[in-house]
Amino acid sequence: MVQYTRTRFDASFAALSDATRRGVLEQLGRADASITDLAEKYHMTLTGMKKHVGVLEQAGLVTTEKVGRVRTCKLGLRRLEEEAAWIERYRQLWDVRFDELDKVVEVLKRKEKVDGRKK
Amino acid sequence: MDARSESEPTSMKNRTTVERKSERELVVTRTFNGPARIVFEAWTKPELFSRWWALKSSGVSLLSCEMDVRVGGGYRLEFGHEASKPMAFFGRYVEVTPHSRLVWTNDESDDGAVTTVTFEEKKAGKTLLVLHELYPSKEALDGAIAVMEGGMPEQFEQLDELLFTLGASVGRS
Numbered sequence: 001m002v003q004y005t006r007t008r009f010d011a012s013f014a015a016l017s018d019a020t021r022r023g024v025l026e027q028l029g030r031a032d033a034s035i036t037d038l039a040e041k042y043h044m045t046l047t048g049m050k051k052h053v054g055v056l057e058q059a060g061l062v063t064t065e066k067v068g069r070v071r072t073c074k075l076g077l078r079r080l081e082e083e084a085a086w087i088e089r090y091r092q093l094w095d096v097r098f099d100e101l102d103k104v105v106e107v108l109k110r111k112e113k114v115d116g117r118k119k
Numbered sequence: 120m121d122a123r124s125e126s127e128p129t130s131m132k133n134r135t136t137v138e139r140k141s142e143r144e145l146v147v148t149r150t151f152n153g154p155a156r157i158v159f160e161a162w163t164k165p166e167l168f169s170r171w172w173a174l175k176s177s178g179v180s181l182l183s184c185e186m187d188v189r190v191g192g193g194y195r196l197e198f199g200h201e202a203s204k205p206m207a208f209f210g211r212y213v214e215v216t217p218h219s220r221l222v223w224t225n226d227e228s229d230d231g232a233v234t235t236v237t238f239e240e241k242k243a244g245k246t247l248l249v250l251h252e253l254y255p256s257k258e259a260l261d262g263a264i265a266v267m268e269g270g271m272p273e274q275f276e277q278l279d280e281l282l283f284t285l286g287a288s289v290g291r292s
Contacts (some may be wrong), residue, residue: 100171
């Protein structure tokens with residue numbers, strides 16, 4: 001998780017280091033847009049905008065979906081802190097369960113000892 | 120930021136860790152103070168398994184637990200507040216290697232993971248348990264995580280139930 005999170009963080013910071021990409025995020029915060037819309041808005045070639053969107057997508061900040069010939073961009077569903085929070089809740093679930101398993105293991109160990117003595 | 124999740128470093132308790140290894144994988148690890156054959160037994164005998172699997176604090180109890188632990192054998196767990204409307208989790212054992220490895224499918228949904236549990240005996244009679252979940256796609260695991268999206272305080276109770284359901288299905292049900 002550490003490794004994974006750090007990679008995601010690096011990708012996020014790299015993605016946010018560019019003014020155009022920050023603008024794109026702001027724009028998508030208002031409404032979804034196609035790559036063509038975004039390219040026009042920022043006076044850019046389609047290829048140039050595709051690259052920017054690709055970087056944002058890699059960082060998990062934006063998701064895209066192609067319908068017909070149009071690729072629509074929207075803000076990424078996933079946020080680092082949400083994923084981290086989920087992982088923590090999931091960990092707690094297993095932790096509680098494994099505490100109970102500890103008890104079962106203890107009982108079985110004691111039983112083995114007693115049985116061993118009987119032999 | 121260190122987003123790895125671990126237990127509080129209390130003296131006696133072993134730490135549980137959860138890590139998202141890749142887009143499709145989650146890994147849970149924990150050490151137990153007992154030999155592998157005992158920990159394995161607790162995962163493969165229904166009467167033992169049902170003593171620890173259900174989360175008492177969730178208020179949802181295990182209504183039934185059937186496990187045919189052999190390659191190709193099935194399992195079925197039913198949970199619920201009431202017997203009339205149980206939530207069922209089921210699948211098949213794909214690999215069964217006594218005291219060291221268990222693999223099963225989670226067939227209650229198309230997005231269910233394949234769960235692999237390994238039991239590795241360490242020094243002083245301790246066992247390292249690694250539970251590995253491989254989801255069919257990035258979307259399936261993201262979907263599980265997305266349960267958390269937009270969680271408002273008043274929704275936490277529902278989320279808990281969903282997470283419980285997920286945990287039950289994912290871990291093995």
